[in-house]
Every structure is written in structure tokens, then in C-alpha cells.
Amino acid sequence: MSNFCVIKNSVLEYGNNTYYCKRRDRPRIQWYCRNRMKGCPAFIITYNNNIINIEDDHNHFLEQLSEYFIQLSSGRHLLCYGGHTFSSNSKNLEGSSTWYCSRRKSRSCRASIKVYGRNVYSYSGNHSH
Ligand SMILES: [Zn+2]
Numbered sequence: 001m002s003n004f005c006v007i008k009n010s011v012l013e014y015g016n017n018t019y020y021c022k023r024r025d026r027p028r029i030q031w032y033c034r035n036r037m038k039g040c041p042a043f044i045i046t047y048n049n050n051i052i053n054i055e056d057d058h059n060h061f062l063e064q065l066s067e068y069f070i071q072l073s074s075g076r077h078l079l080c081y082g083g084h085t086f087s088s089n090s091k092n093l094e095g096s097s098t099w100y101c102s103r104r105k106s107r108s109c110r111a112s113i114k115v116y117g118r119n120v121y122s123y124s125g126n127h128s129h
């Protein structure tokens with residue numbers, strides 16, 4: 001676990017995420033993900049500006065995915081990620097869409113990825129194959 005973080009005023013940056021705290025008048029501070037209002041449970045605890053605990057279970061953008069999208073000659077897109085191929089009914093890549101494993105029918109695979117724009121929002125299910 002890397003303990004690298006940047007703290008500026010009431011904001012802590014760690015990884016690709018930003019955390020904030022309400023009070024900084026004690027050595028032990030609990031920092032909440034800036035998306036807490038959207039239900040993100042992630043938080044970080046610091047003691048004298050050193051990270052002592054990280055729960056980085058974010059429910060939002062996990063990863064930038066632009067490079068994993070492949071445009072087919074038909075104009076549809078495929079999402080190739082983690083050795084699996086996903087497809088979606090959604091024609092444009094703006095807004096949110098859900099991408100299902102291409103083996104959804106043949107192998108009854110339930111894995112899917114929620115995407116917003118070209119960012120991963122969440123994964124759900126495990127591949128059955
Ligand atoms: Zn978060």
C-alpha cells in the first residue's frame with residue numbers, strides 16, 4: 001500500500017480520488033471521498049498527516065477506459081477489458097450505459113460493467129467462464 005498523498009487545506013488527494021474532511025483540529029482525521037453525497041463509502045484516516053487506514057471501495061469512476069473501446073465497421077463499439085469483451089446496446093458513448101459480457105448468452109455470464117462516458121463506474125458479477 002502506497003502512503004503517498006497530497007494534503008491541501010481540507011482536501012486530500014490519493015490515487016485518482018479527492019477526499020475532504022470537516023475538521024482538521026485533531027491529529028486523527030477521517031477524510032471522505034468527494035462523492036460521499038452520491039453514496040460512495042470510501043474514506044481515509046490519517047494521523048498527523050500519515051495515512052493509517054484506507055477504505056478505497058469507490059462506487060464511481062474506477063478507471064479511464066478510452067483505450068479499451070474498439071469501434072467496429074458497423075459503427076458499434078466493443079469494450080475489451082480484462083481479457084473479456086463487452087458489448088452494449090447503447091450507440092453513443094456519452095452518458096451512462098451498461099456493457100454486458102459477450103458470453104452473456106452462450107455461457108450465461110452475468111458480468112457487466114457500468115460506464116459513464118468512457119469511464120468505468122462499477123463492475124458487477126463475475127465471469128462464469
Ligand atoms: Zn469515492
Ligand SMILES: [Zn+2]
Pocket residue numbers: 084101102103104109110111126127128129
Ligand atoms: Zn463473461
